[in-house]
Amino acid sequence: MVSLGYFNDGFLKGFVNKPARRAPLINRGYCVRAKAVDYSLRCFLQQTASYSQRQILSLGAGFDSLYFRLKANGELKNVIVYEVDFPDVVQRKAALIKNKQEFVDLIGCIDEIRPAQMGRLYLSGMDYKLLGIDLIEIVELDNVLMETGLNPACPTLILSEVVLTYMKDESSSAVIHWAADRFSSAVFVVYEQIRPDDPFGQVMQRHFTQLNSTLHALIQFPGKEAQRKRFLNEGWEKCHCIDMNEFYVGFIPEEEKRRIEMLEPFDEYEEWHLKCSHYLILSASKGDLKECLLLHPPPDFNVTKLDTLAPLRISVPLCETETKNPLLRRFAHCSSLIAPNVVLISGGFGSRGGQHGRLRNVSLMVKNGPVWKSSSVRDQGSIHLLTERMFHSMTALCDSRCIIFGGRTSPLKPVTSLLCLKCDMGDGATSSISLSVKEIECSGNAPLPRWRHTATEVIHKGQRYLFIFGGRSSRELVLSDWHFLNLEDYSWADIPVNGPIPENRHSHSACSWKGGVLIAGGLGATQIPLASIFHLRPTWSGFIWDRIEAVSSFIPRYSHTAHIIGDKLLLLGGVTIHSDSLHEVTLIDLITGQSFDHCIDTNLVKWPLMLHNHSSVLLVKEHQVLVIGGGGNCFSFGTHLNHQPVLLQLPEIR
Known part of the structure; x- marks a missing residue:
């Protein structure tokens, strides 16, 4: 991450045997x-600049290079840094x-390293102390720190980056209480995991359990409010905490965000936002430093849902399939209902x-009675x-054709071919269905190659068109244009469109409605999810954009799927950064503007059900939605693919 220029630290390489290249998602994480940690350090150093002595105590410091980085920059005037970790x-x-x-040279005069039997001090300089002691030995920790000159009366920053959560709660609470009791003016900064119970959190927990590194704090202190109350209960006067989405949006300058976002090709927005929503930065403070580090969410960041009804619970049974076909475990794919039950x-x-890996194959799911059969x-x-x-x-399309447009192999390589697929259904049995594929040469001014867009069939003056909207490209992070493809002669057409233009977006949803298209949600130009809904309505001369105003708000989201049921819009799944939780199903009445949330009951699903990067098909007769695939690369915790399709039993809709 440092070597690519995300963060400046010329000393970190001194503690690394061999740098390893990581995925852009991990580098961003x-x-x-x-x-966040650097921001906290600088707030403390600036707020305490007038004091004659200051201290930084890093608990579980590992091979952190913060002392050397700050010392080389001349930022440790009147500061002594104490680092504590296991003796080895x-x-x-x-x-x-x-x-x-x-x-x-930076440390200056260094005392000799002492053997363990002669004490816990392994290295000592004028302003740098390196101590080997297990944090559960809180009395011994206190004794050794006092012996090495720690002053409880001077301003102190205590830093803990993903350390306390590995300790049993009674031990980590003892450390929190000790620090509150021992120092008269201090700020305690913690960076660690939260939200263990949603699908991403379950994958995260499983990863650490497999590493034999259980995240103990997640059970009793699963969220921001529980963490805040924990520190207040242990003696701290004030406590603030925000997740990493809130920090990234509210505390990193726009120019720096733009610089970071251009360092590497990147297209893992869902996993980036999910990772950031599962980590917090917390500041607990007391004494003269009570106002030192105030971590508040950005203005208007959190959305208050105005729905007054309690969310309904929707059952989600597993889709009964003949076999558990691995071809159904995928994400960032497409699914279309090409015939009844196919x-x-x-x-x-x-x-x-x-x-x-990336897939080129096409698969079929064919319903035979209650059972879905799947095959190539x-x-x-x-x-x-x-x-x-x-x-x-x-x-x-309504004439049994299927049009594949856009997509990418990597964030630098968009796919430019447009394909027309046609299925020969035979007798309807899975084994008798065959597929023909034809590459189409289109005439006219072709749009910029793109992905994360939508393509919807519309009708203009009796002629059918494919309406392409939004997306992103290898050059533009968010596109705002739209295009019409004549589905008779495959020519790109110029059709007049008036009205208020929707915000730039990708990873939105699009549904056919009243001869036009309904666009909902998506990720905007600032990489913040949107909640707006626009209707591309047909007129005698072309189309016009109408904004659908919601009377009751709904949580902004992207990477969801959507379906129209009568005059209601069903939003399924997605990713948000505006709330601690996102109800899996939201129904929006397009006439009244009312929106209502529904939870899904996953008791019958024995694995984390991720509802992003999925596809879904509306089964009108059965009053169900068939959800296929979904998941993603869950930061450094591994790749999760939903194991098999599920059926969403729709609530009664009037």
Whole structure:
């Protein structure tokens, strides 16, 4: 992360044997952590600049290089830094420091490393102390810190980056209470995980459990408010905390955000926002430092839901399939209902030959009685035209054609081909369905290659068109344009569109409604989810944009799917940064503007059900929604793919 320029730290390489390249998602995740801790450090140093002595106490410091970075920049005037970790960790760190002259020169005069039996001090300079002691030995910790000169009366910053949560609650609470009791003026900064119970949190917990590093604090202190009350109960006078989405939006300058966002090609927005919503930065304070570090969410960041009705619970049984086909475990794919009880699935990222990768194949799901059968389609000699693509669109037309447009193989490589798929249904049995694929050469001014867009069939003056809206490209992070493709001669047409233009967006939803298109949600130009709804309404001369005003608010989201049921819009799943939770189903009455939330009951699903990067198909007769795939790369916790399709039993809609 540092080597690519996300964060400046010329000393970190001194503690790393061999740098390893990580995914852009991981680099961004560690960048926002570094920025949050650095912000906290600088607030403390600025607020206490007039004091003759100050202290930084880093608990579980590991191989952090903050002392050397701050010292080299001249920012540790009248500051002594104490670092504490397990004896074997600090012994290794001390050896690395002693062997690098630039480290020794910054520390100055260094005492000899003492064997463990002669005390817990492994390295000591005038303003740097490295101590080897287990934090559960709180009495011993206090004794050693006092022996090495820690002054409880001077302003102190206590720092804990993902440390306390690995301790049992009674031990970590003892540390929090000790710090509140011991220091007269202090600020305690904590960075660690929250929200263990949603699907991403379950994957996160499972990852740490497999590493034998249980996140103990998550059980009793799962969220921001529980963490805040914990510190207040342990003796701190004030406590504020925000998650990393709130920090990124509210505390990093716009120019710096733009710089960060251009460092590497990036397209994992869902996992980035989910990762940030599962980590917090907390500041507890007391004494003269009570107002030192006030972490408040950005203005208008949190959305208050105005729905006065208690959310209904919707049952979600597993879709009964003949076999658990690994081809159904994918995300960033497309699904379309091409005939009654026949679903076509294309592209995405998923299981491929026992490994994960981009997919080029198409699969079928065919319902036979209560059971869905899934398989690959029979090749009519043209399937080689299908390419690996993610975040494309696949639009089933009323004449049994399916149009695949856009998508990408990587954030630098959009797919430019437009394909027309046609299925020969045979006798309707899965084995008899065959697929022909034709690459279409379009005439006219072609739109910029894109992905994360929508493509919807509309009718203008009796002629059918494919309406392409929004998305992103390798050059533009968010697109605001739209295009019409004539579905008879495959020419790009210029049709007049008036009215208030929707905000730039990608990863939104689009549904056919009243001869036009209904656009909902999406990720906007500032990479913040949107809650706006626009109707592209047909007129005698072309189309006009109408904004649908919601009387009761709904939580902004993107990477959701949507369906029209009568005059109601159903939003399924998605990702938000505006709330601690997002109800899985929201119904919006397009006539009255009222919106109502519904929870889904996943008791029958024995694995985390992620409702982003999924696809869904409305089964009108059964009054169900078939949800296929979904999931993503969950930061450094591994890739999660929903195991099999599920059926969403719709509530009674009048």
